[in-house]
Amino acid sequence: MFATVNWRHLLLWAVFAAGMLLLPELVKKGTLRTIIMAQYLAIFAMSWDFLSGRTGYISFGHPFLIGIGAYTTAILSYRFGVPVELSIPIAVATTVVGSVLFFLPALRIRGSYFALVTLAFMELMYQLTQVIRPDLTGGTRGISGIETLTRGAVNGFYLSFVLMFVTAFVLWLLSRSRLGTALSAISMNEDAVAGSGLNTTKLKLFAFCVSAAVAGMGGAFWVHYLGSIAPRALFDINFLFTIIVAALIGGASTIIGPMAGAFFLTFLLEYLRPFLPGAERYLIYGGIALLIYMYQPKGLFEIVSRLWRRA
Amino acid sequence: MALLDIDKLSAFYGKAQALQDVSLSIAEGDIVALIGTNGAGKSTLLDSIMGQVTVSGDIRLKGESLVGKPTSKIVAAGVGYAPERANLFAHMSVRNNLLVGAYTARDNIADNLSRVENLFPVLAERAGQETSTQSGGERQMVSIGRALMTNPSILLVDEPTIGLAPKVFNDIAEALRRLNAETGLTILITEQNVNFALTLARHIHVMETGRIRVSGTADELREDAALAEAYFGH
Numbered sequence: 046m047f048a049t050v051n052w053r054h055l056l057l058w059a060v061f062a063a064g065m066l067l068l069p070e071l072v073k074k075g076t077l078r079t080i081i082m083a084q085y086l087a088i089f090a091m092s093w094d095f096l097s098g099r100t101g102y103i104s105f106g107h108p109f110l111i112g113i114g115a116y117t118t119a120i121l122s123y124r125f126g127v128p129v130e131l132s133i134p135i136a137v138a139t140t141v142v143g144s145v146l147f148f149l150p151a152l153r154i155r156g157s158y159f160a161l162v163t164l165a166f167m168e169l170m171y172q173l174t175q176v177i178r179p180d181l182t183g184g185t186r187g188i189s190g191i192e193t194l195t196r197g198a199v200n201g202f203y204l205s206f207v208l209m210f211v212t213a214f215v216l217w218l219l220s221r222s223r224l225g226t227a228l229s230a231i232s233m234n235e236d237a238v239a240g241s242g243l244n245t246t247k248l249k250l251f252a253f254c255v256s257a258a259v260a261g262m263g264g265a266f267w268v269h270y271l272g273s274i275a276p277r278a279l280f281d282i283n284f285l286f287t288i289i290v291a292a293l294i295g296g297a298s299t300i301i302g303p304m305a306g307a308f309f310l311t312f313l314l315e316y317l318r319p320f321l322p323g324a325e326r327y328l329i330y331g332g333i334a335l336l337i338y339m340y341q342p343k344g345l346f347e348i349v350s351r352l353w354r355r356a
Numbered sequence: 357m358a359l360l361d362i363d364k365l366s367a368f369y370g371k372a373q374a375l376q377d378v379s380l381s382i383a384e385g386d387i388v389a390l391i392g393t394n395g396a397g398k399s400t401l402l403d404s405i406m407g408q409v410t411v412s413g414d415i416r417l418k419g420e421s422l423v424g425k426p427t428s429k430i431v432a433a434g435v436g437y438a439p440e441r442a443n444l445f446a447h448m449s450v451r452n453n454l455l456v457g458a459y460t461a462r463d464n465i466a467d468n469l470s471r472v473e474n475l476f477p478v479l480a481e482r483a484g485q486e487t488s489t490q491s492g493g494e495r496q497m498v499s500i501g502r503a504l505m506t507n508p509s510i511l512l513v514d515e516p517t518i519g520l521a522p523k524v525f526n527d528i529a530e531a532l533r534r535l536n537a538e539t540g541l542t543i544l545i546t547e548q549n550v551n552f553a554l555t556l557a558r559h560i561h562v563m564e565t566g567r568i569r570v571s572g573t574a575d576e577l578r579e580d581a582a583l584a585e586a587y588f589g590h
Contacts (some may be wrong), residue, residue: 223401223455230445237443240406242431242460242506 077198083311084205090291090303096256098297101232106163114261140261171280173269180305185274296346359384365413389557396563418574436508446488457505464492493524
């Protein structure tokens with residue numbers, strides 16, 4: 046199944062892991078906290094990319110998936126005292142099941158209609174968390190005081206790194222398989238994929254379930270890192286576009302691209318914060334994203350790849 | 357019994373009727389061409405066989421009806437489809453394009469790949485090349501190769517020569533002829549290039565505005581002066 050994986054690839058993954066695990070010894074705690082945020086964003090961006098970057102079905106509702114995972118574990122652990130060892134797997138399963146129920150009909154439509162339907166789901170979730178059982182969801186104010194899994198930046202870094210690394214490695218293995226090839230083919234010509242004998246609905250459903258599972262897992266661990274959750278921070282258009290831009294700016298339909306894009310964006314926004322503490326920062330990052338797209342639509346991954354080949 | 361039987365087939369795009377009561381039979385091992393101008397219904401007929409158009413009437417492969425089945429099941433039943441070469445996965449390598457076709461015949465991937473690369477050696481030489489950077493002829497070979505990876509009983513090829521130089525379509529005709537002679541594979545092509553169809557196919561159906569107007573062997577049609585004047589321009 047994984048015919049295109051060789052020892053050089055595995056060596057690169059090992060070098061990457063070793064380099065990242067050394068970071069707590071090399072950088073300050075503040076920087077480490079920024080890296081933690083970048084790693085969670087990388088998980089969300091990879092999750093989005095596995096569905097949208099590969100199959101071409103652009104989802105504007107990804108915070109909806111992250112939100113199901115985050116709210117499920119938050120409510121279970123905070124309201125009902127369910128241990129996180131149980132609440133997180135339940136959150137992942139709920140995200141997959143819930144997302145299939147909501148999004149499956151949307152997979153029958155294409156293009157901008159799919160994007161708009163998924164955007165509507167995000168808005169729907171935003172309203173529902175405030176109106177339906179606010180005694181559970183915390184309504185507009187959300188929930189704070191949720192159990193955190195780690196203490197301190199170093200432990201938080203290791204946990205988020207392991208999550209990001211395992212997610213990246215598994216998605217990379219999938220993308221190197223014939224299944225991954227077929228998913229990429231869908232974005233290029235879905236009718237031709239069907240004409241080659243593949244059931245495109247099943248393929249898209251698979252991509253969707255994987256994407257939802259990763260989003261749900263990321264959301265669940267993220268909320269147990271932050272210790273709080275609020276609907277406006279989660280079901281927010283800025284959050285949605287940060288995920289999408291991270292994937293696109295890094296290089297869609299790759300694994301390293303969304304990770305690189307997430308780190309680039311997170312650090313860019315953090316470094317701009319002292320100079321532009323408000324939303325103006327997004328103007329700068331939007332401008333930089335625009336320039337990168339104009340220069341290289343395939344993102345930072347392609348820019349670095351070309352420089353590497355020239356060298 | 358014919359390998360493929362089409363019985364009173366009509367096809368519709370919404371309310372527009374694109375095929376009207378088309379009936380034809382294709383014997384196992386035959387090479388058949390559907391010829392006609394743009395809009396005659398040739399590609400619609402192939403799309404109908406592939407389950408991509410709403411139809412009435414019946415289409416049977418080895419006696420089993422294909423109507424109402426999803427495309428994936430039709431391919432699994434033994435219909436290989438090589439659409440116009442614009443329908444490749446442009447930013448994928450030649451090898452990956454071929455492998456996308458390998459899902460329905462997973463047990464024979466190596467054999468099928470070897471058969472395709474034996475038929476079109478250039479595809480083995482350029483296995484890692486993106487198809488968007490290939491010539492029209494090579495892309496046509498990838499399209500046919502991808503269909504062969506499904507291990508079909510019948511191969512449908514949509515307009516294999518469109519936009520190609522005469523030298524290239526001679527190569528493609530030779531490859532299809534060889535494929536038919538060596539493996540006995542049944543082939544159905546659509547064509548606007550009448551001379552190409554006459555040199556390749558044994559049986560020809562001339563289509564016009566969604567109907568089959570004339571059918572016959574290549575020799576019969578070649579000798580029919582009225583038909584030659586009306587459809588072949590000579």
